[in-house]
Amino acid sequence: MRLNVLKSKEKENAMAFDPATLFASAKTAYDIAKGISALNTDVERNQAVSKILEVLLSVQNDALLMKEKHSLFLTEIDNLKKKISEFEKWSEIESQYDLKEIAAGVFVYAYKKTDKAIEPSHWLCAKCFNTDKKKSIFQRFSHNSHGVHYKCHTCGSEIVDHSNPKHYPTPPSPGGFF
Numbered sequence: 001m002r003l004n005v006l007k008s009k010e011k012e013n014a015m016a017f018d019p020a021t022l023f024a025s026a027k028t029a030y031d032i033a034k035g036i037s038a039l040n041t042d043v044e045r046n047q048a049v050s051k052i053l054e055v056l057l058s059v060q061n062d063a064l065l066m067k068e069k070h071s072l073f074l075t076e077i078d079n080l081k082k083k084i085s086e087f088e089k090w091s092e093i094e095s096q097y098d099l100k101e102i103a104a105g106v107f108v109y110a111y112k113k114t115d116k117a118i119e120p121s122h123w124l125c126a127k128c129f130n131t132d133k134k135k136s137i138f139q140r141f142s143h144n145s146h147g148v149h150y151k152c153h154t155c156g157s158e159i160v161d162h163s164n165p166k167h168y169p170t171p172p173s174p175g176g177f178f
């Protein structure tokens with residue numbers, strides 16, 4: 001937990017870092033170095049050298065932050081590319097289906113019958129389609145006097161196509177058949 005907080009703080013620092021700081025520090029070190037020969041005493045020269053070392057240390061720190069920022073950008077670009085690719089794939093799938101009311105109050109996404117259709121007719125679960133952007137086919141699992149029952153094996157949703165209940169008789173009584 002503490003590590004996560006630390007990491008997010010480091011990330012914040014890296015993202016807030018302005019590369020101009022690094023160049024300004026490097027220029028300061030350069031200016032001090034240039035002026036050293038004009039200094040008269042060893043004390044002044046020593047002070048200048050230690051100032052240069054101090055500035056170089058901050059330049060090194062800034063360079064590390066810049067590297068961190070660069071790698072964060074690369075990760076972010078990678079994540080965005082993945083999201084775009086997922087979005088494009090889903091848009092393609094989405095375009096192959098139409099929302100359809102198969103019986104009063106029972107909605108599914110039905111596979112469009114077009115020239116490009118390569119799959120057999122089927123219905124997709126509306127919950128998985130809308131909420132999870134997932135293609136999950138309704139499977140028929142039983143029928144009774146209410147109609148045909150279908151189930152989505154991804155989210156567990158069940159629907160009953162009650163548009164033509166008479167067509168589906170009640171399950172057979174012992175010894176009977178239908």
Ligand SMILES: [Zn+2]
Nearest residue numbers: 125128152155
């Ligand atoms: Zn589902």
